[in-house]
Amino acid sequence: MDRDALLAMVHRLGEEFRSRDMRTHLAPLRIYWLALRHGLVQDDAHALHLTLSEETVVEWFKLLRLPPYQKAYPVRPTGAPCPACGPRAAADGELTTERTFPGGRKVVCLSCRSAWLEVESVTRLGRGSDVPVPRR
Numbered sequence: 001m002d003r004d005a006l007l008a009m010v011h012r013l014g015e016e017f018r019s020r021d022m023r024t025h026l027a028p029l030r031i032y033w034l035a036l037r038h039g040l041v042q043d044d045a046h047a048l049h050l051t052l053s054e055e056t057v058v059e060w061f062k063l064l065r066l067p068p069y070q071k072a073y074p075v076r077p078t079g080a081p082c083p084a085c086g087p088r089a090a091a092d093g094e095l096t097t098e099r100t101f102p103g104g105r106k107v108v109c110l111s112c113r114s115a116w117l118e119v120e121s122v123t124r125l126g127r128g129s130d131v132p133v134p135r136r
Ligand SMILES: [Zn+2]
Pocket: 082, 083, 084, 085, 086, 089, 109, 110, 111, 112, 113, 114
């Protein structure tokens, strides 16, 4: 990816981390942004040894459903079975939470490597006061 495009994504991700109060992720991301900005990250993967990379930024865009990656992972109801393996995968302990973040989690089926998101409603993030509460 072009460095300027990655810088823009890192900036956007930082805004999202801040709005979600994800401080432990925000500090290393700021360092990564500075390193990128000043040309201190020079290999093809744009990696800095903070275990942050272009791939990490893109993965966070997918997890937080930021454009243009908002549809990278399907969103499934909490506790839903694997779409490929069915309830058997859950019964066999094949479903694992790979990552959690404010507002959701990424679930992976170890049997078939399917991945999806389970997302809490926006109102629980505390920024939906002007958003109508969905009726269930
Ligand atoms: Zn599966």
